[in-house]
Amino acid sequence: MRLALVLLSMVAVSAAAPSTFFNNAYEFSDELAEFYGKVSEYIDSARHDLTPSTTCDTSKISLPSFASSFPSPDGVTPMYAALGRGTQNYTCADSTSKSAPVAIGAVANLYDATCIAANYPDLMAMLPNIAYRIAMPTNEYAAFPPANLQLMGHHFFYDSTTPEFNLDTTKLKQYGIAMTKKQDQLDAPSDAAKGENGAVDWLYLTTTTGTIGKYKSVYRVNTASGSPPKTCEGLPSTFEVQYSANYYFYGN
Known part of the structure; x- marks a missing residue:
């Protein structure tokens, strides 16, 4: 294309x-x-370009410079990039200021942004700051604005410690499944879209047993919103916070 x-x-x-x-x-x-x-x-x-690229060259994909403190993805190559849009989920022991919210996972749709990441990294970095304010499409398989991105898969937690990325969206789009565990985290940069309570951390994840495909690592970067209030005062036992982030999938 x-x-x-x-x-x-x-x-x-x-x-x-x-x-x-x-x-x-x-x-x-x-x-x-x-x-x-x-x-x-x-x-x-x-x-005005007489020889425009006709493909999305994934070898051109690279992580944002702010992620340089994460282990370098040596020995693997970028496979896909996705915009994630969903919620970070939390629980509270009670509704007082003596309790703090505890993270219990996340749920998000993943939209294929591979071509944008490969060719327009500046646009890629801007997407989460816009996307977290936009409601999820009522039709799950609809494209997501503002970049008209097609659904690629779903992110959720297989259990309390295992983030799963199921990229087998339809019978015609089978990209595999990445079962992961957290290896490292990084505070979101000061210019991240904070929402009401701040942007969630950037993450470095590696794949575990149950992974289908060549996935080896997943990076969550360019986070926007998603953090909970500091205390549970006035909050229900479970609640959600809207968020968005970019996800980079590496494998071999």
């Missing part, structure tokens, strides 16, 4: 929708305006 077409798919929704639609559905913001501004610049450049 020519990169110009990849870019045009990102703005298909914006071209068709009135500004009131953005205000009501997308909370049109400075971040979203900047995103579409960059997309327009890239479209203009692609139109």
Whole structure:
């Protein structure tokens, strides 16, 4: 697919929708305006490029520089990149200020952003800061705005310590399953979209028994929102916090 077409798919929704639609559905913001501004610049450049790339070269995918303190993905190569949009889930022992929320996993849809990560890393980094404000599509298999990304799979917890990434979305799209465990974490950078309580950590995960496919490691980066309040005061026994993040899948 020519990169110009990849870019045009990102703005298909914006071209068709009135500004009131953005205000009501997308909370049109400075971040979203900047995103579409960059997309327009890239479209203009692609139109004048006589030899545009026709494929999404995954070898060009790299982690954000802020993740440099994580172990380097040596001996493996990037396979996919996805935008994750869902909730971080928590529990409270009681509803007083003496208790603190305890993480009990996450649930998210994963949208295929491999081509964007390979060719437009600056756009990739911007996506979570926009996406966490956008409601999940009512049709699970619908594309996710603002980049018109197609559903790639689902993220949830197999048990209390095992994040699972099931990328077998449909019979025609079987990308495997990554069963993982946490190896390292990193506080989100100061410019992350904090939501009400802050952005969740960046994570380095490695695969475990039960993995289907060549996956070896998964990185959660560019997190937006997702952190809980500091105490459980006034909160129910279980609750969710909206979040978004980019996920990079490496294997061999």
